[in-house]
Amino acid sequence: MTRTVYVNGEYLPETEAKVSIFDRGFLMADGVYEVTSVLGGKLIDFDGHAIRLARSLNELDMNNPISKEDLLVVHRELVRVNEIDEGMIYLQITRGAPSDRDFAFPDPDTTPCTIVLFTQNKPGLANSPAAKVGMKVISIEDIRWGRRDIKTVQLLYPSMGKMMAKKAGADDAWMIEDGFVTEGTSNNAYIVKGNTIITRALSNDILHGITRAAVLRFAQEAQMDVEERNFTIEEAMQADEAFITSASTFVMPVVEIDGAILGDGTPGRVAPRLREIYLEESLKKAI
Numbered sequence: 001m002t003r004t005v006y007v008n009g010e011y012l013p014e015t016e017a018k019v020s021i022f023d024r025g026f027l028m029a030d031g032v033y034e035v036t037s038v039l040g041g042k043l044i045d046f047d048g049h050a051i052r053l054a055r056s057l058n059e060l061d062m063n064n065p066i067s068k069e070d071l072l073v074v075h076r077e078l079v080r081v082n083e084i085d086e087g088m089i090y091l092q093i094t095r096g097a098p099s100d101r102d103f104a105f106p107d108p109d110t111t112p113c114t115i116v117l118f119t120q121n122k123p124g125l126a127n128s129p130a131a132k133v134g135m136k137v138i139s140i141e142d143i144r145w146g147r148r149d150i151k152t153v154q155l156l157y158p159s160m161g162k163m164m165a166k167k168a169g170a171d172d173a174w175m176i177e178d179g180f181v182t183e184g185t186s187n188n189a190y191i192v193k194g195n196t197i198i199t200r201a202l203s204n205d206i207l208h209g210i211t212r213a214a215v216l217r218f219a220q221e222a223q224m225d226v227e228e229r230n231f232t233i234e235e236a237m238q239a240d241e242a243f244i245t246s247a248s249t250f251v252m253p254v255v256e257i258d259g260a261i262l263g264d265g266t267p268g269r270v271a272p273r274l275r276e277i278y279l280e281e282s283l284k285k286a287i
């Protein structure tokens with residue numbers, strides 16, 4: 001089936017969708033994105049993603065080209081026409097395509113933002129076998145820019161980080177700055193000690209994960225303790241458990257960090273439970 005995508009107000013077959021070579025997303029990574037997961041044909045945490053999108057645009061002085069209501073309509077229409085039961089919707093908004101390459105921002109009145117959405121079909125997303133085995137991470141230096149709270153499409157270093165992990169026989173990398181773990185290449189990072197979940201506090205240093213917010217809320221509701229503080233990779237290597245969260249992986253246990261095996265090397269008690277609660281509660285609120 002040819003995928004139907006959305007580009008600047010039109011639904012098109014993916015083979016006919018086009019963006020200008022002068023688009024600032026292409027030339028300057030001048031754009032932001034969101035990934036919303038779909039379970040049972042419904043959107044998980046759509047509101048959270050729409051709110052963060054508006055914030056990212058605002059932080060970069062970009063106009064928001066679409067209302068939340070219209071954005072929901074587009075998401076739902078793409079799910080419908082592409083018959084997505086489990087998967088993701090990728091959304092990207094760039095500062096548009098001026099008539100030439102220039103570092104200065106174009107006038108938003110004459111250069112409208114580019115907006116693109118497409119679906120990613122991932123049957124079995126919720127029942128991922130990886131969640132039963134757990135993942136291995138390595139640590140790498142965090143050399144990204146200082147506004148990681150803005151969800152920009154500058155993903156070269158995270159991409160390189162995934163390749164470094166792959167080369168080392170691991171699944172992902174946790175990044176380290178000034179001796180402390182910031183986050184994973186495309187996810188938030190957590191360790192567990194006893195009944196306490198430890199994760200870095202929100203700041204410009206990390207992306208404010210939508211899944212993070214939900215999982216911390218569910219953890220507290222389930223009487224688990226949450227400590228939002230810095231932790232080192234050495235502390236992580238000695239933790240009882242570790243895990244990551246993101247919209248596309250939900251809660252995923254980590255069983256090995258820089259070669260150190262956590263517990264007995266299988267997902268512990270907390271991460272799988274949180275995954276279960278997250279999926280159950282999010283599905284209830286899916287729209």
Ligand code: PMP
Nearest residue numbers: 186187188207209210211246247
């Ligand atoms: N941190 C980074 C660097 C990410 O790229 C992502 C996912 N895009 C996350 C955290 C997790 O955010 P969310 O739960 O909103 O997907």
